[in-house]
Amino acid sequence: GFSARETTVTPALQEYRLWQALANFGGIDYFVMGTLDNKKDKRAYEKIRGVFSYAAEHEELLSSASSCADVLLVRSSYQIPDPEERGWIRVLTELHIPFDETLTASLGDRLKDNYKLIIMPNKGSIPAPLVPAISSYVKNGGKLLCSAKVPARDSQFLEILGLDSVSAEAEVYGSYFRTEEELVVPVGDSCLKCSDASAESLYSVMPAQKFGPPEVCYVQEEPTQSFGLYINTYGNGKAAFIPWKAGSLYYSEGYDVWFEFMKKVLEEKLGALSVAPTLSPMVEVTVGRCKEGTLLSFVNGSGHFGNSFFSPVEIENAVIELPWNEESFSCTSLYRKDNCTAELIDRKLRITVKKLGFFEQIVVNR
Secondary structure, three states: OHHHOOOOOOHHHHHHHHHHHHHOOOOOOOOOOOOOOOOOOOOOHHHHHHHHHHHHHOHHHHHOOEEOOOEEEEEOOOOOOOHHHHHHHHHHHHHOOOEEEEEHHHHHHHOOOOOOEEEEEOOOOOOOOHHHHHHHHHHOOOEEEEEOOOOOOOHHHHHHHOEEEEEOOOOOOOOEEEOOOOOEEEOOOOEOEEEEOOOEEEEEOOOOOOOOOOOOOOOOOOOOOOEEEEEEEEOOEEEEEEOEOHHHHHHHHOOHHHHHHHHHHHHHHOOOOOOOOOOOOOEEEEEEEEOOEEEEEEEEOOOEEOOEEOOOOOEEEEEEEEEOOOOOOEEEEOOOOOOEEEEEEOOEEEEEEEEEOOEEEEEEEO
16 A cells, blocks of 8 residues: 555565466566665565566567457456456466456457357346347357346347346345255355246255254255256357356355356356366466467466465476367477476377476467
């Protein structure tokens, strides 16, 4: 804060932010109160110089790089945080499913960019001209995932989801449902009630359970008319709707039941692919294209503990897998020399980072 302007945040966090910017195809900048020479807290300068030196050395490659993600997440604002959006951002990152972000106002243009899955968290209203474009996108083979609020008064949007109506339902705090794997998933304090026309209704929501002594808090076994997930086949595509705030609950609480449920929807129901299923959720991975080929970036966030940031724990043998239809390939590590190996297995290129500190980038050529 401004009251502590002579002191900076931990050097590890300053370095972390810059590596994240480079990994996500952005430029880097360093802002201080005052000037670099009269700043009293200079602890991070050596680390910052290292990042800027790396960016300067590889400027031509980095400036030509862009994302090649198959998933697009739609946000209402880049300035006002939405917990539902942030929960999905967190899950996609931790699952290593590469994704891009766009604003609702820009979605019409981005529908032409061949994304396989579009995620729209908590979008209670969208511009009316967008709805026919989204309808066409799904009919032509795209996949759509909505959670929490949707444009409930737009009949064409509800048709995409395979629903007749969506209305609010009260008194659900303490409600839950079970998945096929007997995962018990709480739905928080709100769950929308849907009248389904063509959608498949999955996971009956149990009624809110009572609080108090055991003689009055017997389990209520009869399910409600609400469901935890709706799946609809629409033309050649598919739409999924989660009528409760899965992203918000995971963002605020962090329990793995929501993580596992969201993973199930993304990977099993909608076919989203993780590029590093065995890698720690604490490592961020991005996949892009550049003039030299495919650019892979790794940012090790294992130094994040509670609300503190420390230097990360070095990880050995971090693995990423890419679909690969070519017979030839070569991989070059940029941050540490000779820091990767690669092998082709069943049309997948398995790349291993030997030692991952804070950061690594790898260029893959055909």
